[in-house]
Amino acid sequence: MWYYSYPPTNNIKDLPFYLYSIGMHDTQPLLVRPQGHRHDQFFYNTVGSGTILIYGRKYDIPEKSCFFIPAHIPHEYYPNTDIWDVRWFVPCGAGLKALYEYLHLDFGIFPLSDASGLDSILNKMRNELMYNDINGNIFAASYINEFILEFAVQSRLIHREVSYPEQNMSTYARHMRNFKDYIDCHYMQPITMDDLCRIDGLTPQHICRIFKQCVRMRPSEYILNIRIDHAKEMLLHTTHSISEIAYWCGFENDNYFWKTFRKTAGITPASFRKLSRPRNY
DSSP: OEEEEOOOOTTOTTSSOEEEEEEEETBOOOEEETTOOSSOEEEEESSSOEEEEETTEEEEEOSSEEEEEOTTOOEEEEESSSOBOEEEEEEEOTTHHHHHHHHTOOSEEEEOSOOHHHHHHHHHHHHHHHHOTTTHHHHHGGGHHHHHHHHHHHTTSSOOOOOOOGGGSOHHHHHHHHHHHHHHHHTTSOOOHHHHHHHHTOOHHHHHHHHHHHHSSOHHHHHHHHHHHHHHHHHHHOOOOHHHHHHHTTOSSHHHHHHHHHHHHSSOHHHHHHHHSOOOO
16 A cells, blocks of 8 residues: 655745655655755655665665655665565654754664554644645644654654553553554554454454453454544545545445445445535525
């Protein structure tokens, strides 16, 4: 799967933070920029490996890494494996310089201990851009500082002490929170039972018991409901076609989306959009 977004920036270039682009490509191809990119770029990958040429030197990018390329630095990168899952984030704004100086941020390749935080923030920005055709970049910009700080934590540039009240949560609740976080970040992609098993190392039977107790649903039902909820938001608040919404919400084809939506909501996606949108008088 791949996606990208280059939101409009015409009226917001004086703001301290705004987005130039975000995206992901699960089979990242060769990319060559002899003059570099006009803006600083953040990357991270979770599957596969690649190589980057920068400052006249070649660097390996192993699986589960994050890396930063400053603006105007000539570079190229390419995959070393059939699948190289690369996600990118390109911010702009006058407020970035001071933040970069504080973090001592420069070109580097860093081990990625946990991609879930970056995935979650990137997905929030993507949702804002999809759901809000006019002001999406303004709302997405609220997550820019959060993403850069999470990147810095993952890169060991800064350290964050966090205490969670884990002792007050049941074992099932802790597992369910982890499953929910994963589904919220990956609902637009295929999610298998094997994917859920890998999160906490549990068996399918154990996972089904957790979902039944915590949300009264099977895992597949829960995932479908999350996808339908996002589809409803997009039907109400965007002008994207129903086919685009089906794809972006993780449905393998339009027919399956229509059938599932009608079964869940009681009406078709087109009828829901027509009946639920507020009228302008």
